[in-house]
Structures are given as structure tokens and as C-alpha cells.
Amino acid sequence: MNRRTAPATPADLVLTGARIHTVDPALPEAQALAVLDGRIVWLGPDTGAADWTGPDTELIDAGGRLVLPGFIDAHNHVRLGSDGACVQLAGVRTLDGIHERIRTWHAAHPDAGWIEAEAFDYSAIPGGRMPRAADLDPATGDTPAFVLSYDVHTAWLNTAALRRLGITRNRTSLPFGEAETDPVTGEPTGFVKDFAVKGLSRDGHRALRGLGVPWAAPDRQYGRLAKSLDDAIGFGITTVVEPQNSLDDLALFERARAEGRLRSRIVAALFHPRGTTAADLDDFAAAARRFDGDRLRVGPLKLYIDDVVEPRTAALLEPYAGCGHHRGETFYPAEEFAGLLAGLDARGFQCFVHATGDRGIRTVLDAVEHARTVNGPRDARHQVVHVECLDPADVPRFAELGVVACMQPRHCAPEIAGPGQDWAENVGPDRWHKAWPMRSLHEAGTVLAFSSDWNVAEMDPMVGIYTAVTRRPLGGGEAWQPGETVDVGTAVHGYTMGSAYANFLEEERGSLTVGKLADFVVLSRDILRAAPEDIPGTVAETVVVGGDIVHRAS
Known part of the structure; x- marks a missing residue:
């Protein structure tokens, strides 16, 4: 849309100097856009932007950078983390490495009532088996430990946590998961399945809070x-x-x-x-x-x-x-x-x-x-x-x-x-x-x-x-x-x-289309033309939601 006459009301925000990839086949590219009352009212060449610019219009010069519609992350557990109070195990691929991270954290927090950790990788456990309480005990001692897998689908507990949470051979179906048992002894191993299905439910969270697990606190x-x-x-x-x-x-x-x-x-x-x-x-x-x-x-x-x-x-x-x-x-x-x-x-x-x-x-x-x-x-x-x-x-x-x-x-x-x-x-x-x-x-x-x-x-x-x-x-x-x-x-x-x-x-x-919400991002690199190996490291230099600039890269 490229109006030849000036609009009745100047835009709240005008973006120019951009390579706008609209994701709209009706107008695949533009250089400039205008925003009024949180929505896009015009897209076109830089030469038309002046028609939409008034004394109070906020201006963004994209400097030739790529502009895309704001990203829509269709499956993002923003409520889950990561949690700064947990021991971070991402990237640790050995049991010894897990022990080292936990011991270091515990030494810095000697009075902690619980040791909580997240993002353990299944491949860190030797022999392709699932983890056990005995694998955690050397690093945690008598302090109960609650460790979540990187996919948050399973939990790993030490012996003290099994006691604290009341998990026994006769109580393995829990509000927050299913405790595995040893096929020989029948005793709980310390590995809890189905945490994502039960532990992240309303009842599961309430049960964990009632049992005093800090991770579940509001x-x-x-x-x-x-x-x-x-x-x-x-x-x-x-x-x-x-x-x-x-x-x-x-x-x-x-x-x-x-x-x-x-x-x-x-x-x-x-x-x-x-x-x-x-x-x-x-x-x-x-x-x-x-x-x-x-x-x-x-x-x-x-x-x-x-x-x-x-x-x-x-x-x-x-x-x-x-x-x-x-x-x-x-x-x-x-x-x-x-x-x-x-x-x-x-x-x-x-x-x-x-x-x-x-x-x-x-x-x-x-x-x-x-x-x-x-x-x-x-x-x-x-x-x-x-x-x-x-x-x-x-x-x-x-x-x-x-x-x-x-x-x-x-x-x-x-x-x-x-x-x-x-x-x-x-x-x-x-x-x-x-x-x-x-x-x-x-x-x-x-x-x-x-x-x-x-x-x-x-x-x-x-x-x-x-x-x-x-x-x-x-x-x-x-x-x-x-x-x-x-x-x-x-x-x-x-x-x-x-x-x-x-x-x-x-x-x-x-998409960036007239009438839609003015949600867009100015990227530091043109990822549509860059070599694939250059895509990581590209940053969102300016982020706009509803016509408001909500983020600028430092």
C-alpha cells in the first residue's frame, strides 16, 4: 500500500531504510512502514515515508537491515526456567561432572534445606541406564536433592529426598510422577517418570509445595x-x-x-x-x-x-x-x-x-x-x-x-x-x-x-x-x-x-501487513542472504510490539 496523499493523522512510528521481508505474498518486500494506534497502516518505499511523518512521529532508521515480523514461539515453557536457584547441569556429560557441579553449589550454600538442580542429560549416566539415588548420594549427603532432566520429563532424587517425599516400595504412584522400582528388590530407585505429565499439573505442583520442595513455590x-x-x-x-x-x-x-x-x-x-x-x-x-x-x-x-x-x-x-x-x-x-x-x-x-x-x-x-x-x-x-x-x-x-x-x-x-x-x-x-x-x-x-x-x-x-x-x-x-x-x-x-x-x-x-499488529524485529544480519553458519549470533537489534519499542540491543 503506497498512498500518494498525506494521511489525515501522522503515524506514531515510522521505520525507514529497511529490507522488510513481510511474509505476505501480496507484498513480499518493502523499505518502510508506518504504525498508528499499534497497527501497521502503510508499507512501501522510503520515498513515501515522509507522508506519514509528523512532528511527534518516532523514527527508526534500519540502516539497510533485515526486518521480519516478530517471532512467534509456538511452544515455549516460559514458566519453567531456567531457575537461578538451581544447580545448572546443562552441558555436563559425565556423572563425575554432575557431582562436581553439585558439590561446588552446596559448598557455597551449606545451609540449604534442599539441593535442586536442572537440565541433567541422560547420557551422563554410565551404561545407558537411568539414574539412581545411589548416583546422587556421594555428592549430596543427607541433604535432600531434587534434580530435573533437561526435558523436564523426569526427576532424579537422592535417598534423603525419597525419605522426605515419602516414597517407598508401597507408595510409588505419586501426584508428581511414577517412581521406578528395582526389579530385584522392589525398592524405589530414585528415578521418577512422567514428571511433565503429573509434576507440572495443578495437583502435582500443589503436592510438591505441600512437601516443602522450594522449586514449586509461587x-x-x-x-x-x-x-x-x-x-x-x-x-x-x-x-x-x-x-x-x-x-x-x-x-x-x-x-x-x-x-x-x-x-x-x-x-x-x-x-x-x-x-x-x-x-x-x-x-x-x-x-x-x-x-x-x-x-x-x-x-x-x-x-x-x-x-x-x-x-x-x-x-x-x-x-x-x-x-x-x-x-x-x-x-x-x-x-x-x-x-x-x-x-x-x-x-x-x-x-x-x-x-x-x-x-x-x-x-x-x-x-x-x-x-x-x-x-x-x-x-x-x-x-x-x-x-x-x-x-x-x-x-x-x-x-x-x-x-x-x-x-x-x-x-x-x-x-x-x-x-x-x-x-x-x-x-x-x-x-x-x-x-x-x-x-x-x-x-x-x-x-x-x-x-x-x-x-x-x-x-x-x-x-x-x-x-x-x-x-x-x-x-x-x-x-x-x-x-x-x-x-x-x-x-x-x-x-x-x-x-x-x-x-x-x-x-x-x-506477517507485516496493513491492518495487522505492529510487531516486528530489526536483525543485525540478513539471515535470508547470509551463509547458514552466520545465522547463529544474529541478534535482535530493535524489537517493536504494538508500535512500541520494547527492546534495543546494548
Whole structure:
């Protein structure tokens, strides 16, 4: 749109000197844009910008830099962390290294009532087994220790914590997870599965708080949220989809908004664990009506059909490599889940379903197909979240059923999931071709919504885009399954318009288009033209949300 006559009202903000990649095929590029009352009112060449400029108009000279729509992170656990009060275990690949980090922290905090740590990597445990309390005890002594895996799907406790939390051979089904037991002695090992499914639920959090675990305290939760929100806006993420919340958690977002920390827009999905009642669904629907603004919206439901590949809890069609007949379990029998999803679909809920294994993913697709048969087709935009190990026969079903693939490109990096890592070894080489098939899904017409899955992986969209384009390690090296890379334009679309569409936001976000919200980012490097290895390290120099400059890189 390039008006030849001056507008009646000058713009609040005018951006010039840019290479604007709009992600709008109707006007793919522009040099300048104007913003009035939080929305884009004009895009065009630099020569037209003066018509929109008045004495009070704020000016941004992009200096020839690339401007993109603000990134929409379609799956970002901003409430989870990371937590500055925890021992940080990211990058530690040996048990000795874990002991050293914990001992160093404990020496600096000798009066701590709990030792809490996060981001332990399964590969740090010798022999490919799962961790045990006896592995923690030498570094923690009699102080209870609560350690979360990097994917927050499992917890690792020492002997003192088992006692403190009341976990015994007769009490292993817990409000916050399922405690594993030794197959010989029957005693709890210290490893707790299903933490993401139960421990992050409303009941799980309340149980942990009642047992005195500091990590679950509201102030600690808010500290994690506030820090993560600051990080998000610094990376140019102007909309965050927080995928798993209880009704209790909504107060944290309200506090962040009241304290000026909610600079990114939020879409908050509500967790639907097993046992959710019709009354709960009524409460969820009421919350969606209450929180329906462009800054904070509540509505989608988060469900799980399986867990994760690394501890062999994802549901596979064939057994795990080297594990006999074990192929993981779904949290619901297929028929029950199909009925559940059909009921939610009938009530108009959009569902985000965590599914990583090929059998888990197929179970979800079958359920969506059943819902469409029972209820009739509708624009539901149900999402399969993660899509880590997908059977080729199910690739075309995403587009056929209108299912969005919400994927996290960084998860498929060779140093995280490739040969020699737990993911690849558990799946086995014969199934590596099923790993994160982004290109196959895209070519089949699937809507890709890209995201970070923070704090499981880095929040920075540049890291995700680089991995989607190269499938190489972050520091360079050989690509893993390079046939499933996508081009940089497709990756950017996944972080903008794809994620907007996935969340029913395409009418107001995802592209730079007249009438849409003025959410955009000025990047330090033109990632559409740069060599792939130069994409990481690109920074968001200026971030604008609703026409307000909310971040400038220092």
C-alpha cells in the first residue's frame, strides 16, 4: 500500500531504510512502514515515508537491515526456567561432572534445606541406564536433592529426598510422577517418570509445595517466568505460546502484566491431565472467555499421548533398539483417546497433543480422524507437538486432517539427538529416516509451526532456524539426516506465519501487513542472504510490539 496523499493523522512510528521481508505474498518486500494506534497502516518505499511523518512521529532508521515480523514461539515453557536457584547441569556429560557441579553449589550454600538442580542429560549416566539415588548420594549427603532432566520429563532424587517425599516400595504412584522400582528388590530407585505429565499439573505442583520442595513455590515460579519473558523479548519473540498451565498459573501472567514484565504477547494453553472433569472443562472455557485479549489469551488444551524417547517412554510401533519387546506405552488406550479427543473437539476446544514416538503420533492422527468422522470436519487446527519419530505412511495425514506439526528444530541437532546420543541409539539406525521429517511434512502441505521448547533447548530463534536449515551441530560439523532440512524462508515462515496460523492468529500477526499488529524485529544480519553458519549470533537489534519499542540491543 503506497498512498500518494498525506494521511489525515501522522503515524506514531515510522521505520525507514529497511529490507522488510513481510511474509505476505501480496507484498513480499518493502523499505518502510508506518504504525498508528499499534497497527501497521502503510508499507512501501522510503520515498513515501515522509507522508506519514509528523512532528511527534518516532523514527527508526534500519540502516539497510533485515526486518521480519516478530517471532512467534509456538511452544515455549516460559514458566519453567531456567531457575537461578538451581544447580545448572546443562552441558555436563559425565556423572563425575554432575557431582562436581553439585558439590561446588552446596559448598557455597551449606545451609540449604534442599539441593535442586536442572537440565541433567541422560547420557551422563554410565551404561545407558537411568539414574539412581545411589548416583546422587556421594555428592549430596543427607541433604535432600531434587534434580530435573533437561526435558523436564523426569526427576532424579537422592535417598534423603525419597525419605522426605515419602516414597517407598508401597507408595510409588505419586501426584508428581511414577517412581521406578528395582526389579530385584522392589525398592524405589530414585528415578521418577512422567514428571511433565503429573509434576507440572495443578495437583502435582500443589503436592510438591505441600512437601516443602522450594522449586514449586509461587515466588520461584514467578522468578522463572519473569526472567524467561525478558529473554524472549530480547530474542525478538513478540508472541509466546506457553503450552502447559493450570488455572492457578494464570495469576503469574497477570502479575507479570501488572508489573510491566509482559512485553511479549502470551497464548496460554491449559493442561488437560487424565481425570479432567466436565466441571474442569467448564472452568477452562470460562478462563478462555476471561482472557481473550491480544496481550494475554487462554484457550487451547494440552494433552499427552506418550512421553519421550531418551528414557524409552515414547510409544513406538516397533521395539526400542536392543530392548527386547519394549516399545513404550501410550497414556490412553487408542480407543479411549479417540473418544476423548472427539468430545473435546465437539466442545470447540483446540488440542495440543504431545507425541514423540511413531505409534504415539499415529494414535493422535487416528483420534483426529475419528473426531472428524463423529463431529464433521471443522477448522480445529489440532496440533501434534514435537513429531520426533514419524512413520512415512503418516506424513500425508497431517495435511489431509488439517493437523499442524508443532516442531522444535533444535531437538534434531546431531549433538542432541544424532548418532551416539540417547535418542538415536534408542530408536536405532533403521528408523533414523523418521527423525523430525520437516521437509517431508512441508512438501506434503503440512503447516509447520516452529518453536524452541525452552528450557529444553535454547530459546533463540536463530538457533532453531540454523538447525532447520542445516541439521548440523551448532558449532559446525556433519549434518544428520540432511534430506529433511528446509530452506531459510520456510524456517522463517515456521517461526512467523506458520505459528500464527497454528494458533488462530493469522489475521493479526505472523506477517507485516496493513491492518495487522505492529510487531516486528530489526536483525543485525540478513539471515535470508547470509551463509547458514552466520545465522547463529544474529541478534535482535530493535524489537517493536504494538508500535512500541520494547527492546534495543546494548
